Amino acid sequence: MRSYVSLLFVAGLAFLLFVITGQLEFGAAPMRVGQAINQTSPAEVGAANIVTSVVLGYRALDTLGELAILFTAATAGGLMLGRPRAGAAHDPDAGFILRTASDLLFPLLLVVGLFIIVHGHLTPGGGFQGGVILAAAFFLPLLARPGTHFNHAVFSVFEGLAGAAFIVIGLLGLVYGGEFLAPLLGQGEMGSLLSAGTLPLLYIAVGLKVGTELAGLMAHIAAYEAVDS
């Protein structure tokens, strides 16, 4: 009975989606906001990657909310799953291949993550994507060497500083630019590394926050527990 109800629900949802997509031309935007931003943002914000000028310029407050949501989710996940089961076995030692691969991959992941964060205003990607890659880089040694001490204190300090830096940059925009999170420092030459005002600084803060937060969450969930049986 229950499965029929859910089947009916899914069928209704599919019908609604088909009705909506049937009225839209494929690839044509239903709203004009995107076109307006496409036209005005290169002169207004100066970021070569227009997605970044939306994420950190026009909709920067949403990004702050997104960071808050991520923080809440990571905190809740750490609270729910941060304690080992009673009687769980410890991890067995990882093999030679895993350890060597982790040593080789760690600097590579670090460089890729930092590159994606720093070039967020020029190329696809940015703080969130690069931050996840940074988190993977810091989690990898824990997988390869189970039982290694993960320094949660240092990571929390960096996370807090990065989150505070985002808000401080926003408040500076309020003081000097007239609006919260208004871009400052001039636009510079479009396409160069030092351009688009404070957007790269904001993305570095986002990247550090996301990276340290997710690395801490994964280290919490992975701490001192192994598969039994």
Next chain:
Amino acid sequence: MAGWINWVALLATLVMLAGAVAVLLLRNFLAAVAATSVVSLGASVIFVLLRAPDVALTEAAVGAGLSGVIMALCLRRLGLWRIPPVTTGADDEAGSC
């Protein structure tokens, strides 16, 4: 130019559908988590074809990588991470690909 894009999109869609069905059918939780990552990987290919590289990067990093790792770690914490013996688990492993 447009021809091979259609074929790649079709392939990605088939892989995504196969992964989604595998999530429903697999008895092994760990294999089901791997299948959800396969769905996200196909979605990121489709995002690239739709010229949304930012979204594709996010989908690949978060959907295919991070969420799979977190779900696998949660399975371990909840005591559901069981790797079946080779004789009974062979069907499950083959189905996830």
